Amino acid sequence: MCIRDSHDPTQLNRQGNDVGTQYRSAIFYHNAAQKDKAVYYVNKLNAEKVYKNKIVTQVVPFKVFYKAEDYHQDYFSQNGNEPYCKYVIQPELEKFKKVFKDKIKNK
Numbered sequence: 001m002c003i004r005d006s007h008d009p010t011q012l013n014r015q016g017n018d019v020g021t022q023y024r025s026a027i028f029y030h031n032a033a034q035k036d037k038a039v040y041y042v043n044k045l046n047a048e049k050v051y052k053n054k055i056v057t058q059v060v061p062f063k064v065f066y067k068a069e070d071y072h073q074d075y076f077s078q079n080g081n082e083p084y085c086k087y088v089i090q091p092e093l094e095k096f097k098k099v100f101k102d103k104i105k106n107k
Helices: 032-047 075-079 083-099
Strands: 026-029 058-061
Touching: 026 032, 032 058, 075 083
Parallel strands: 026 058
Antiparallel strands: none
């Protein structure tokens, strides 16, 4: 799996059927080195035409973190049988686990 299997950085303010600024593609940096690295890779991916369309991912400074509402916390574990979880989240989670199996901590 590569990142383009689970995230499309060429979609402005959306990911799949989810639309709105809360679904924007963004990289939040804490310092100049992180910003430079992010900009470098966005430019490199665009130059190599890894995606059919130009990357619209924003590279912006981190300002504040907002914790999601309680009903969003541990969403997949609490709602695993819901259609969105079964048909969207579960397949992506399985791909992720397969690729990163040697990096996942067992509880």
